[in-house]
Amino acid sequence: MSHASNRPNSPSSGPRAGLDGVLAGETRLSTVGVTGVGLTYLGYSIEDLSEHATFEEVAYLLLYGHLPTAAELRSFRDRIVANRPIPSALCEVLERIPGRAHPMDVLRTATSMLGTLEPEQGPSDALRVSERLLGVMPSMLLYWYRFHQSGQRIDPTVGGSSIAEQFLWLLHGGPPEALQVRAMDVSLILYAEHEWNASTFTARVVASTLSDFYSAITAAIGALRGPLHGGANEAAMELIDRMQDPDHAEKTLLEMLIKKEKIMGFGHRVYKACDPRSDIIQRWSHKLCSATDRMLLYEISERIESVMRREKNIFPNLDFYSASMYRSLGIPTPMFTPIFVLSRLSGWSAHILEQRANNRLIRPLAEYVGPEMRPWVPIEQRS
Ligand code: COA
Numbered sequence: 497m498s499h500a501s502n503r504p505n506s507p508s509s510g511p512r513a514g515l516d517g518v519l520a521g522e523t524r525l526s527t528v529g530v531t532g533v534g535l536t537y538l539g540y541s542i543e544d545l546s547e548h549a550t551f552e553e554v555a556y557l558l559l560y561g562h563l564p565t566a567a568e569l570r571s572f573r574d575r576i577v578a579n580r581p582i583p584s585a586l587c588e589v590l591e592r593i594p595g596r597a598h599p600m601d602v603l604r605t606a607t608s609m610l611g612t613l614e615p616e617q618g619p620s621d622a623l624r625v626s627e628r629l630l631g632v633m634p635s636m637l638l639y640w641y642r643f644h645q646s647g648q649r650i651d652p653t654v655g656g657s658s659i660a661e662q663f664l665w666l667l668h669g670g671p672p673e674a675l676q677v678r679a680m681d682v683s684l685i686l687y688a689e690h691e692w693n694a695s696t697f698t699a700r701v702v703a704s705t706l707s708d709f710y711s712a713i714t715a716a717i718g719a720l721r722g723p724l725h726g727g728a729n730e731a732a733m734e735l736i737d738r739m740q741d742p743d744h745a746e747k748t749l750l751e752m753l754i755k756k757e758k759i760m761g762f763g764h765r766v767y768k769a770c771d772p773r774s775d776i777i778q779r780w781s782h783k784l785c786s787a788t789d790r791m792l793l794y795e796i797s798e799r800i801e802s803v804m805r806r807e808k809n810i811f812p813n814l815d816f817y818s819a820s821m822y823r824s825l826g827i828p829t830p831m832f833t834p835i836f837v838l839s840r841l842s843g844w845s846a847h848i849l850e851q852r853a854n855n856r857l858i859r860p861l862a863e864y865v866g867p868e869m870r871p872w873v874p875i876e877q878r879s
Pocket of ligand 1: 514758760761763810813
């Protein structure tokens with residue numbers, strides 16, 4: 497029998513561990529680390545977006561390819577708000593998920609469950625599903641959280657007109673201050689999109705099989721959960737929490753570096769000199785830490801940064817100063833990565849749409865490094 501295939505007999509170069517530096521496809525959604533351009537979403541710089549836009553404007557930009565007019569934005573916001581209610585069968589599931597579960601597991605399960613209750617009705621339904629998920633994701637997260645924290649069945653439809661405001665409102669059970677809402681909004685803007693990172697690539701791989709929208713998002717949540725990706729903001733907070741003051745932070749960090757431990761919230765696969773999002777979130781961290789009398793937290797973070805730069809020449813990524821900023825907003829640490837989901841949902845959705853618009857199954861090759869071909873051994877002859 498022939499096993500002929502179109503597999504290259506002698507690939508010009510071997511595999512790249514972690515697909516490092518491999519150009520795997522095209523996107524028009526963002527530029528990451530392009531010299532002289534930096535981070536842009538559809539051509540708009542992250543500096544401009546975080547200064548002037550709201551998260552909803554950015555989500556609209558990613559989903560529809562252009563900045564919304566005032567009327568388009570009003571209508572988009574209204575649709576997101578209208579999408580907040582949780583079906584009762586899903587409320588039951590959220591109540592049954594253990595209160596000690598990690599909220600990322602809750603979001604993964606809840607997204608999958610919603611896919612059984614409100615399945616995507618073919619590819620033309622994709623934008624509706626993405627808007628539904630943008631509206632309901634904070635509701636699902638905080639319904640589960642508040643139910644298990646205090647036994648309350650909250651009404652997720654209250655909470656202001658933006659995702660940032662709704663999140664803080666439902667978390668704390670009352671209206672947040674304007675400064676807090678803006679800080680949260682900026683954070684959502686910074687997390688919204690980042691080219692072919694691990695979770696986005698996961699979503700695109702799933703979409704490339706012509707699977708449904710919910711499957712792609714559920715898989716992406718799973719990929720984001722790990723500490724080398726989205727989970728780094730939680731891991732960074734856990735590290736900062738171990739430090740008593742800046743001097744203690746310096747001593748501990750030096751010990752960790754001697755042991756070759758990874759410091760979460762530092763370094764990046766693509767960026768080599770800095771993460772352009774880090775300066776922006778650092779300024780917000782400073783603003784919030786100083787407004788809430790948490791300057792020690794900020795000073796510890798700054799010292800960790802300076803030790804990392806001095807000893808390893810490694811810079812903080814978005815996750816590092818997000819940690820102290822979220823703490824200043826009174827957000828529990830296990831909620832940090834789920835916030836990333838509330839935002840990146842917009843980028844994932846845009847990538848699923850982009851993948852579908854010009855689809856080809858994503859199926860790379862692996863170099864075989866297993867045993868040589870050998871004869872079958874009957875079970876009674878095996879030792
Ligand atoms: N702390 C300490 N050392 C680090 C480091 C970190 N956060 N990030 C990279 N390095 C070092 C590695 O130890 C390695 O050193 P070596 O060559 O002496 O062994 C070198 O830098 C390359 O690291 P590597 O893990 O191979 O780079 P990568 O491109 O595969 O990884 C990350 C990129 C993001 C996974 C990596 O920087 C990391 O693990 N960071 C911490 C997790 C994190 O913050 N993730 C969020 C990313 S937005």
